[in-house]
Amino acid sequence: MLTLVFKDILVQKNRLWLIVFYGVFMHIALYSLGDIGAYGGAAVGITYIFVLGACALDDKNRSEILLNSLPISRHSLVTAKYLTSLWFLALGLVVSTLAGTVAHFAGLDRGLVNLGTLAVIVFTGLLFISLYYPIYFLFGYLKARYYNTLLFIAALFVPALSATKVSGVGLPAWLGYFLEWFNRSQEAMALGFLGAGLLFVIISLLISIKFYQEREFA
Template sequence: MFNLIRNEFHVHKVHLIVNLMLIFFLYFVARDNFPLLFIGLILTLLFTRNMYFYDIRNNSEVLMNSLPVSRKQIVTSKYVTVTLFALICFSFSMVLNMFFNMYGKLTLFEFVTTLTILAIFMAFFFPSYYLFGPVFIRYAMVLLVVLIFAVGPMVLNLGVKNNFWGLLHLFEQYSIQFAMSMLAVIAVLISLSWLLSYRIYEAKEL
């Protein structure tokens, strides 16, 4: 499985470098519109989509299934690759902020919220792709991108104006308990998603 993950990063190394350059550029340009980790989150969602577009275009699934690896390992490698890509983007954003400090201190609320959004995306994306295939990639992801860039900023601004409807205050009171609870929910959500993806892919005929 390690070789599968290494191969994903080798194939998409240019994409990773370009995304890090985008984060560097947008760090200075979009700082008034988005939270610190939001740019890395969006780029991770797009990376996930492009990763599967590459597999579809190059018929990579047939090649991977001809290798001495199980379908469980193939599915797991996709989850791990996206998670590592997100961590690289988030880490790069935080290192930038350590040097330039244009966003202020990263709050636990922002960190947990970003991880939760990523987990929800992964939990629905992977099983949906293995169930519906390229059709899901073409249409659902386009809709998602439109919602993120059209609806996302409006919801964010509305939340800021209304102090996130008291959620931020509640989080500040029980920050550690809330963070631990959300991490537990994320772990369960991703585990169930992985299991569903594996079951669907295992039963799938290529």
């Protein structure tokens, strides 16, 4: 399975320069969305580019047909894609954090990343992965490309929207108190977002495995 992960990483080695470019570019392009929008846009954007890049190359080279002719279970093929996407998300987080940190110490109006910001970014990245792969494994890369574009546009703005304070107006008192405590405790926020994100990924993985096992290749 690790061989499949390395395959998806190595086939894109000539595009690694995009990581640095995109990390810097998104901090500039999404400057008006604040820290969480810029950090999140860069990290999720890098994840998007390389996840779809790996899938596009598989489609172009018809790698799926070859891999399915080998003694490799479809369960392993699907799981490897998810593991690869987690690697790309981690890479995006590192590059985005470094770009924002350099901007901060260079005197630009950019705050340092904190635990709460990282939690929202990780959740957004995991949510993107969870929503993308079931459609990909059900229909294939080409048939899912329009869905992918809409998903990416949404993913760019979810971090910024997630950072917006939830108003307690019209909410039950207990829920208002809980949200207030949740917003004040970065540790609770991080655990909550990470737990929810991992739950989505696990559910998505199970759905993707089911779709892919039933899929036929011409």
